[in-house]
Amino acid sequence: MPVPPFVAELRSHVGHALLWLPGVTAVVLDDDDRLLLGRRADNGLWALVSGILEPGEEPAVGLRREIAEETGVDAEVLALTAVSSGHRVTYPNGDVSQYLDLTFLCRYVDGTAGVGDDESTDVAWFALDALPADMAPTSRERLERTLAYRADPTAGPYFER
Numbered sequence: 001m002p003v004p005p006f007v008a009e010l011r012s013h014v015g016h017a018l019l020w021l022p023g024v025t026a027v028v029l030d031d032d033d034r035l036l037l038g039r040r041a042d043n044g045l046w047a048l049v050s051g052i053l054e055p056g057e058e059p060a061v062g063l064r065r066e067i068a069e070e071t072g073v074d075a076e077v078l079a080l081t082a083v084s085s086g087h088r089v090t091y092p093n094g095d096v097s098q099y100l101d102l103t104f105l106c107r108y109v110d111g112t113a114g115v116g117d118d119e120s121t122d123v124a125w126f127a128l129d130a131l132p133a134d135m136a137p138t139s140r141e142r143l144e145r146t147l148a149y150r151a152d153p154t155a156g157p158y159f160e161r
Contacts, residue, residue, distance in 0.1 A: 074109045
């Protein structure tokens with residue numbers, strides 16, 4: 001997974017120090033209520049489509065870009081369903097990052113799901129009652145929060161309280 005140029009530029013100034021970065025996650029469902037997942041190349045776990053926003057990029061626009069790049073699918077962003085802060089991540093090269101994640105409910109529009117870049121080794125649709133056992137815990141949490149939002153949008157998005 002290549003480091004985005006703006007992150008490489010920041011790293012040239014701060015070294016391995018903690019970077020706080022904005023991230024987006026997609027819960028993409030199709031008309032049959034199947035969930036789009038990718039098997040991550042870095043850890044082998046199935047996960048929701050996610051990525052880092054580019055400087056100045058609107059979250060929904062960045063998320064649609066990430067979905068298309070990673071899976072070949074065009075999706076409509078419907079609603080913000082959760083805002084959360086993840087744990088610090090230390091990468092093998094010593095870089096430390098932490099992400100503010102914005103999770104969105106999305107609807108499949110068009111395209112054939114498939115591996116679109118080197119971030120995934122597989123991409124597939126799963127019935128909600130038949131999710132893979134080896135799904136990333138953070139993806140399970142974000143999916144759960146999104147499904148709760150979908151069941152009752154009047155409650156609003158999930159925020160850590």
